[in-house]
Amino acid sequence: xxxxxxxxxxxxxxxxxxxxxxxxxxxxxxxxxxxxxxxxxxxxxxxxxxxxxxxxxxxxxxxxxxxxxxxxxxxxxxxxxxxxxxxxxxxxxxxxxxxxxxxxxxxxxxxxxxxxxxxxxxxxxxxxxxxxxxxxxxxxxxxxxxxxxxxxxxxxxxxxxxxxxxxxxxxxxxxxxxxxxxxxxxxxxxxxxxxxxxxxxxxxxxxxxxxxxxxxxxxxxxxxxxxxxxxxxxxxxxxxxxxxxxxx
Amino acid sequence: xxxxxxxxxxxxxxxxxxxxxxxxxxxxxxxxxxxxxxxxxxxxxxxxxxxxxxxxxxxxxxxxxxxxxxxxxxxxxxxxxxxxxxxxxxxxxxxxxxxxxxxxxxxxxxxxxxxxxxxxxxxxxxxxx
Amino acid sequence: xxxxxxxxxxxxxxxxxxxxxxxxxxxxxxxxxxxxxxxxxxxxxxxxxxxxxxxxxxxxxxxxxxxxxxxxxxxxxxxxxxxxxxxxxxxxxxxxxxxxxxxxxxxxxxxxx
Numbered sequence: 001x002x003x004x005x006x007x008x009x010x011x012x013x014x015x016x017x018x019x020x021x022x023x024x025x026x027x028x029x030x031x032x033x034x035x036x037x038x039x040x041x042x043x044x045x046x047x048x049x050x051x052x053x054x055x056x057x058x059x060x061x062x063x064x065x066x067x068x069x070x071x072x073x074x075x076x077x078x079x080x081x082x083x084x085x086x087x088x089x090x091x092x093x094x095x096x097x098x099x100x101x102x103x104x105x106x107x108x109x110x111x112x113x114x115x116x117x118x119x120x121x122x123x124x125x126x127x128x129x130x131x132x133x134x135x136x137x138x139x140x141x142x143x144x145x146x147x148x149x150x151x152x153x154x155x156x157x158x159x160x161x162x163x164x165x166x167x168x169x170x171x172x173x174x175x176x177x178x179x180x181x182x183x184x185x186x187x188x189x190x191x192x193x194x195x196x197x198x199x200x201x202x203x204x205x206x207x208x209x210x211x212x213x214x215x216x217x218x219x220x221x222x223x224x225x226x227x228x229x230x231x232x233x234x235x236x237x238x239x240x241x242x243x244x245x246x247x248x
Numbered sequence: 249x250x251x252x253x254x255x256x257x258x259x260x261x262x263x264x265x266x267x268x269x270x271x272x273x274x275x276x277x278x279x280x281x282x283x284x285x286x287x288x289x290x291x292x293x294x295x296x297x298x299x300x301x302x303x304x305x306x307x308x309x310x311x312x313x314x315x316x317x318x319x320x321x322x323x324x325x326x327x328x329x330x331x332x333x334x335x336x337x338x339x340x341x342x343x344x345x346x347x348x349x350x351x352x353x354x355x356x357x358x359x360x361x362x363x364x365x366x367x368x369x370x371x372x373x374x375x376x377x
Numbered sequence: 378x379x380x381x382x383x384x385x386x387x388x389x390x391x392x393x394x395x396x397x398x399x400x401x402x403x404x405x406x407x408x409x410x411x412x413x414x415x416x417x418x419x420x421x422x423x424x425x426x427x428x429x430x431x432x433x434x435x436x437x438x439x440x441x442x443x444x445x446x447x448x449x450x451x452x453x454x455x456x457x458x459x460x461x462x463x464x465x466x467x468x469x470x471x472x473x474x475x476x477x478x479x480x481x482x483x484x485x486x487x488x489x490x
Binding site: 259262272275276277278279281282284285286287288289291292293295296298299300302303306307309310314315318319321322325326328329332333358361362365366369370372373374376377 | 393394395397398399400401402403404405406407408409410412413414415417418419420421422423424425426427428429430433434437440441444445447448449450451452454455458459460479482483486487489490
């Protein structure tokens with residue numbers, strides 16, 4: 001049993017020497033309780049210290065270790081080798097992102113998109129701290145709670161063909177977060193947030209493939225958030241059309 | 249040294265996973281929605297020309313090629329219905345206080361409405377003609 | 378970024394999607410398959426009266442309007458996503474323009490019966 005091994009085909013890209021990415025095969029010990037991230041760490045420890053990849057918590061919370069495992073966007077810390085054994089496993093960096101090095105993607109565009117939806121509570125009247133918190137009932141909380149569980153792992157961006165086809169699309173996680181704040185009873189930033197969420201790059205870029213929700217490790221269901229965002233944006237559009245400014 | 253590498257998106261992306269292919273088929277159902285809408289306009293137009301013109305039109309539609317084409321169209325329309333009903337609870341979730349009405353209940357309710365509407369449609373057609 | 382005017386067509390798309398999902402299965406089965414095959418027997422004169430009834434003509438027009446805009450909307454995105462990104466603007470005009478013309482034809486057929 002202890003001698004069993006499994007092949008990992010890992011996409012390598014070293015910008016200082018490679019003109020384009022190439023696959024490299026590693027033979028790794030097979031353990032029933034190992035995840036893909038364990039195998040990658042074993043490679044780095046014992047075979048090839050130059051292999052680069054992001055990881056941190058090892059328990060599906062930090063959202064750092066997202067990669068393409070056999071073509072699917074997965075967190076490598078909760079994807080077990082036994083799911084594929086004895087077949088080889090192909091590991092690539094998340095698609096729809098540029099490759100920085102090996103399995104590390106360039107996440108700058110995602111961070112810029114996150115900023116666009118202003119993911120914080122916007123208040124017209126800010127209460128002093130001593131006046132206590134902004135109160136919210138459980139029913140108000142449940143309107144958006146699911147959409148607030150995102151860990152920014154970007155699996156949904158790798159799963160979304162629209163992100164690949166139209167890089168300017170704000171994308172599932174950031175839009176779900178924007179809609180989470182639109183649904184928050186404490187928020188007063190509706191108008192300025194809608195400028196981005198209801199823009200051409202916002203919810204209207206989505207064609208509802210729905211794969212973002214399939215790959216989401218936290219069951220955020222960004223596809224649902226975006227469709228609800230379309231309904232909200234549509235009602236808002238008709239309201240603006242029918243009611244003159246100032247009476248809204 | 250930074251030299252980010254951009255991977256091209258293959259034109260055949262929608263063949264890479266069954267979910268993407270199913271999505272493409274769902275979108276393709278639009279062709280048959282358009283077709284059946286236009287076919288219905290033709291049907292009424294022929295009816296406007298009188299009973300004889302209408303009979304000739306329906307006689308043509310009896311051809312096996314037309315029937316097969318319409319059966320394929322029906323399959324795509326059913327795919328449209330199935331996917332539309334399945335996604336409705338995501339687009340318009342129904343809440344009772346803090347509780348969300350289960351998706352299955354909303355989906356089942358839509359199929360029941362479809363059944364009622366279908367029976368009314370057939371009864372009206374059969375009873376008046 | 379400015380808000381999009383997409384709601385104008387999306388509301389037609391959504392309305393058309395809901396209407397066709399509900400009615401088109403029985404509509405296609407009964408009218409395009411069972412009626413020509415004679416499974417649903419219909420007297421020609423009575424059928425003319427049924428199809429010419431103001432309510433059926435109204436239904437035909439609404440089905441055409443919403444169905445065509447629903448289809449045009451999906452077709453637009455599908456064509457663009459199949460690699461015609463460069464032609465996005467003409468495709469958009471062609472799809473909604475076609476749906477508008479089709480709806481006008483349907484209106485004319487409904488009114489001139």
